[in-house]
Amino acid sequence: MQQQKLATIEDVAALAGVSIATVSRAINEPTKVAEATRRKVTEAVARTGYTTNAMARSLRMRRSNMILILAPDVGDPNFSNILVGLETEASKRGYGVLIGNTQNDPSRETDYLRFISSNQADGLILFTGHLPFGYGQDGNETRLPPMVAVNEPVPNADVPFVGVDNFAGARIATEHLISQGHKRIAFIGRAPGREVNRLREEGYRTALTGAGLTVDPRLIIDGDGTTESGRAAAELMFVRDALPTAFFCVNDATALGVLISLSARHYDLPRQFSIMGFDDISFSSFVSPSLTTMKQPRTRIGEAAMDLLLGMLAGETPKESQILLRAELIVRNSVGRVG
Amino acid sequence: MQQQKLATIEDVAALAGVSIATVSRAINEPTKVAEATRRKVTEAVARTGYTTNAMARSLRMRRSNMILILAPDVGDPNFSNILVGLETEASKRGYGVLIGNTQNDPSRETDYLRFISSNQADGLILFTGHLPFGYGQDGNETRLPPMVAVNEPVPNADVPFVGVDNFAGARIATEHLISQGHKRIAFIGRAPGREVNRLREEGYRTALTGAGLTVDPRLIIDGDGTTESGRAAAELMFVRDALPTAFFCVNDATALGVLISLSARHYDLPRQFSIMGFDDISFSSFVSPSLTTMKQPRTRIGEAAMDLLLGMLAGETPKESQILLRAELIVRNSVGRVG
DNA sequence: ACCATTGATGTAAAGGTTTTCATGGATTGT
DNA sequence: ACAATCCATGAAAACCTTTACATCAATGGT
Structure with a gap:
């Protein structure tokens, strides 16, 4: 098959004549490495076609740079337009988005929790209007990842909400x-x-x-x-x-x-x-x-929600419990002057 | 934060009084382990709340059980309905779907390739009608993961297509x-x-x-x-x-x-x-x-495409180069009898 | 001229699985 | 009763990173 072994950080290190630690640093914290070696590494990366293995990285760093989006109906046009904003903002900040279609089925909701509990996603966007079924059970509240609600607020839970005013x-x-x-x-x-x-x-x-x-x-x-x-x-x-x-x-x-x-x-x-x-x-x-x-303003709602979530992931505490964006008046032909 | 350390396979092994190898087998190949130990393991899993760390698993197995969906416009209603089918089928078979909104921007397309090259996705669904920009460059054809085209076929490339007839x-x-x-x-x-x-x-x-x-x-x-x-x-x-x-x-x-x-x-x-x-x-x-x-039949198109892709991932060679599903006549009120 | 500090790099551990190979006990066939 | 086989299990390697810590040279201050 196409399993032609990919270049690892060791290959790069060997080619550049440095240690793997230096390669890692050259890639992730370029300022911490001398100008000359950085160039050597950069060249070696280019020549080997190296890309860092996200799995190894995530395993070591305990974060996946992935966001799980839980929605009751992915086919809903309302959803898909917000999704555009969510995706755009996430991608801009180096995150990927994973989607989960729950169809309001509790078993499917529980099913998607594995993405969280198995470290495959760092945060959660909720379209469902409620916490995923299976959370907050058996007192294990601490398992909840950072979450932001969109489209519909989550009642009786401390989940920041982004939506239209x-x-x-x-x-x-x-x-x-x-x-x-x-x-x-x-x-x-x-x-x-x-x-x-x-x-x-x-x-x-x-x-x-x-x-x-x-x-x-x-x-x-x-x-x-x-x-x-x-x-x-x-x-x-x-x-x-x-x-x-x-x-x-x-x-x-x-x-x-x-x-x-x-x-x-x-x-x-x-x-x-x-x-x-x-x-x-x-x-x-x-x-x-x-x-x-x-x-x-669906796209903007998506962007704002993702921005908020990624901020929380970076350790910020949200300033407001909800962000409300203004709706815009679109004048067409179904309203006329009276009289 | 919520980083209360999760249970690992070692915790389970210790509690069940077996080795980690046995735990792994008990979970993944239950038939290969004795009835009695299997029960011990199952119970230990339940008590620790263990879920296998997907990152470690993916790292070891060199597959992520993720599919990347590349679409030019995620907001397109045509897309979102097919997405439902894609997601449903993937989820049923234990796969997650990752979405990438390319907006037909070559740089964004290239950007999403990192999901492939970094092993974050095993296969690709293409809505774009062309190979992602950056592929098939420098003769490195072998990097192409299993792919299926949907919505629009990919000309001049050997990519199976699923669509309407x-x-x-x-x-x-x-x-x-x-x-x-x-x-x-x-x-x-x-x-x-x-x-x-x-x-x-x-x-x-x-x-x-x-x-x-x-x-x-x-x-x-x-x-x-x-x-x-x-x-x-x-x-x-x-x-x-x-x-x-x-x-x-x-x-x-x-x-x-x-x-x-x-x-x-x-x-x-x-x-x-x-x-x-x-x-x-x-x-x-x-x-x-x-x-x-x-x-x-959008949902069915999505399901068929995902089914095909997952089959390819499992090593099957697609029998046809394209799967065409029948469109259904919907009789409403814009057509009348003549005369 | 020497000590303290800084800066760049390397070594090795850790992260949590799956899986090959080895081991030992139990079972089967003659 | 003994050899051959099978079955369940365990030890350890491999997957590929990041990063704490150690090391060593060079720099600067007195």
């Missing part, structure tokens, strides 16, 4: 609707049990109150964030005959449901109703009318 | 249009230089010929697979006044462009024109009318 984003979104003359604005997707939904509703309420508008409970509809829930919510409002001029939806999927419902009723959008989403998922620009929404 | 898929798609009574069917997205486009065009032609229809060159329009190219192609056909009853588009993005163009002209779809896509990307079910298309 849902409250501020929802507020900006609602204020945008208000600035377009809307006074009766619905909130679709209330779910007090879900942190994300709760914060977005809070931002919505704050914006209304701040503009001197009253919050009408009949305009706040429950929803679990799916397209279907958005459709159902819109239908419900027609049945109840308590109609807004604008729908602020907890996310784009919900907004799409509302849009489908209104289109089916042949309303002229955005003339008769405005729709505002949150997230800016991929199809938001393709639907008709294209969706005005709040864009999550 | 574009020819058969395009043929099925076209035959579906024919079955709905269409006789004047356009092909949007001709690009003979691109393998994917060429094969899909070929499938289209074969279906027409097979049904006794003539191929009208005026109905075959160039395009690079972008939404804009689809829009432009449709406009061009109106200008030329050589109109089909159905548009078979090289991919969904192109189909979307056609759909936008026709919608803007206020045609009633699919009554006046039918549109067929290829790929089944995420928004295809959301546009109006929702897109009839060929679905790529």
Whole structure:
């Protein structure tokens, strides 16, 4: 096979006429070695095509320069965009990223712990919203590696979180609707049990109150964030005959449901109703009318999370327990002026 | 920190009252060790919480049980769905996956080679459509690890490929249009230089010929697979006044462009024109009318590719130079009966 | 001219496995 | 009853680094 033996540090040492310790130093701490020998070593490295064996290195140094990313669904577009940021930052700092798709299956979560317990990964990025199943068992808390949560915070655990500022984003979104003359604005997707939904509703309420508008409970509809829930919510409002001029939806999927419902009723959008989403998922620009929404800075979230984690790995203690990045208003065609 | 020393194989051996060799065997080749000692070892493992140090293991065995996935854009939804399959299969077989986002940057590609040359990965999955920059240089071909190409084949290199059967898929798609009574069917997205486009065009032609229809060159329009190219192609056909009853588009993005163009002209779809896509990307079910298309079996592609690679790693020689999986016809609302 | 300090290099240990080879006891066949 | 075989186990080498410590020469200060 291709197992043509690779050059080791000894080969380099022999060729350069120095000891292996010197070679190691020449590579890792160039200042600690004399100019002349450094050159000899560099040349020998080039000639042998030597690259340091990461396994031996990791074994000796007890760190792998690898980060494990645990996510419930790797296929989720939300995940993949954050992944770009995570990967970019890690790679820039000489780390590799390992991915683990848990599918919310406890046994798979436990399975991935071997990467940690076997020293194959130094740190953990959690997309799952909870500690991996199997941790914090049998009092052995000390085994927890440095971790950072992304996308969803981990409740009841001291895990720093990096994500979008849902409250501020929802507020900006609602204020945008208000600035377009809307006074009766619905909130679709209330779910007090879900942190994300709760914060977005809070931002919505704050914006209304701040503009001197009253919050009408009949305009706040429950929803679990799916397209279907958005459709159902819109239908419900027609049945109840308590109609807004604008729908602020907890996310784009919900907004799409509302849009489908209104289109089916042949309303002229955005003339008769405005729709505002949150997230800016991929199809938001393709639907008709294209969706005005709040864009999550996903790449930057990934970068910030990885930066935080690598800092912790280097011994820094995180200054904040969470880092919230601002969402950006993307104006498209689903919001119009009222009146 | 959490560096509370982990249990080693020696701790287990001491507790079980056997040698470390026996412990290793009890874990890795249970049949080679007596029933009684095996139980002692198992218990000692449980009590110490021992997990084998992957670094030491990899160092000794000269394999890491890691696969490196090199992709130009990790954020691409096409990638992430295949990734699910890759990851699932790898994990099932005890392998981990490492991801590398190259952004088509040669220096980044070269950079990731260190994972190979430093023994951090045993095999390579290529999404890039070409060998990583820096390989096959200086005649050192032997350094190439086992590789499998996915998504895009690697030209001029002996790399097995796993992907969708574009020819058969395009043929099925076209035959579906024919079955709905269409006789004047356009092909949007001709690009003979691109393998994917060429094969899909070929499938289209074969279906027409097979049904006794003539191929009208005026109905075959160039395009690079972008939404804009689809829009432009449709406009061009109106200008030329050589109109089909159905548009078979090289991919969904192109189909979307056609759909936008026709919608803007206020045609009633699919009554006046039918549109067929290829790929089944995420928004295809959301546009109006929702897109009839060929679905790529992405998860299965990932699984098949990983299965092939792991087989090669185990010493098998791949039987075929490529594995083509069938695309599945997804009937939605953009194709209607003619007449 | 001598001692103390600095700076560059080398020696050897440690990191935790897997696996070859040797050893000794038990089993089998005649 | 004895030789031949087999089976379970142990000792030790090998995998390739990094780094604490030792060594030795050169430099600088008095």
